[in-house]
Amino acid sequence: MSVLSRLLVLVGLLSLFHAAYSAHEFSVLSTKYHKNAPLPLDIKLETLVSVFLACLGLVWGSEPLKPVGWNEWAGELERDGGANPFKSLEERVNFVDIRAQRREFATWARQQGPASTR
């Protein structure tokens, strides 16, 4: 996707410069032979299409935006495996699951065997 968008920008820029060169040549010729001729349609179309392609590639290839609300941002961080900014709130003593902790300790003690409980 990023390669395609860069290619779009490159093609747009090249064809924009081609259009500029064509317009320059045309203006040189028209002042030499028949004065004040309007710019031919194909050069105009080439300019418009190439600038549109370049802008499309520019928008397409730019970095994705980040959500601005704290809740969505934190959720995205947690989903990507980063540190949760609400961690200090979620690990307060009042939120500890005391039954799960006891069960964990009981299985650990059972695994240690009677020798360690002596």
Place this chain on the structure above:
Amino acid sequence: MAPSPYELSLLLNPLVPDSLTHNTRTLSNIRSISGLLLGIAAGILGLESLWGFAFYLVSNMLISALFYFFLVGAKPQKYFAGTAGTRGLNEKGPGRNQGSGAWREIWLGGGLFTEALSGFVLGWAGVGGVIR
């Protein structure tokens, strides 16, 4: 003292400054680069006086539409702050108020009438002068 609606909105739905600056910078980058390109195009086309500015406005609306539908996904409140104090407060019913006014930052913001416009005029005058 009861908090004002603005303070309440900040408490209910705080914003992430990093994301805000990142999004605004992305938009203004797009605007300034495309402003220069549009200026070059206007110079090639040989537009004069108000036609040049009309070209600038129309094509920037097109770029805003691309940005709005491609990058923002038609949900401006998700990526831009919008009017201060409208976010989070919901007096009409349950749920969170998404806020309002963020579309203005996309369609009219990002230096549309400041930096990008000066880049456009630079490209327009420069290329127009060189070609003719």
